[in-house]
């Protein structure tokens with residue numbers, strides 16, 4: 270018996286399936302979707318077996334179930350599909366070839382974390398609620414467009430002013446890119462993952478935003494004054510200002526290094 274021929278197209282096929290499976294894993298991490306998905310796969314496998322055994326009645330019933338399956342999938346996985354579309358919407362800024370050619374390098378200005386950390390420390394002391402998104406490579410235009418455009422230099426006073434209780438812009442998130450506060454009063458996507466019941470919408474929005482982009486989100490709790498930081502779908506609760514500064518600097522440095530490596534490779 271000879272070997273099954275393995276072509277270059279088969280290799281691409283396997284890589285693409287692996288990438289899709291990884292995406293599905295990332296999008297469904299922490300939700301009930303994997304259980305539903307395994308149920309669907311079980312029904313499908315049963316249908317294949319039943320058909321192979323020529324069991325007419327069962328095969329017809331399962332076949333009918335599977336034919337309406339596509340619509341059922343869209344309904345069941347609506348939150349995940351939504352997150353997936355948002356993820357595509359917030360693709361990397363440099364992914365776009367045309368943008369890369371015409372890029373002036375302005376978007377690589379490093380964020381100075383010191384005024385942000387000082388503002389968070391002072392807001393923490395006064396228990397002023399805040400939600401700050403620090404953008405990196407993901408394109409956050411959609412988020413900025415949902416808020417009020419600002420385009421002002423990052424400063425401690427301005428951040429505190431935005432989140433000052435009852436100030437017109439205090440509700441929602443402030444978006445920082447490079448050294449500018451791009452917008453305030455932005456609405457972030459709330460996570461659909463399983464998070465502790467004690468998490469309110471501000472913390473859920475921080476996690477949700479970090480799931481669909483590479484942004485770093487800093488939260489100051491209005492209830493406790495605690496500072497938390499969300500990145501990559503994970504949230505680190507109650508970190509002190511010194512740790513906040515170190516963590517922000519580390520996240521931003523990692524990304525800058527990744528970027529310069531990419532630029533060298535290009």
Ligand SMILES: Nc1ncnc2c1ncn2[C@@H]1O[C@H](COP(=O)(O)OP(=O)(O)OP(=O)(O)O)[C@@H](O)[C@H]1O
Nearest residue numbers: 398440441442456457469470471472474490491492
């Ligand atoms: N999707 C969202 N996008 C942006 N900001 C949001 C969003 N959801 C809630 N917020 C902000 O969070 C505030 C409500 O926070 P809430 O008390 O529900 O959350 P929390 O996580 O318990 O935070 P805290 O510890 O500060 O009370 C809102 O007034 C609004 O400013």
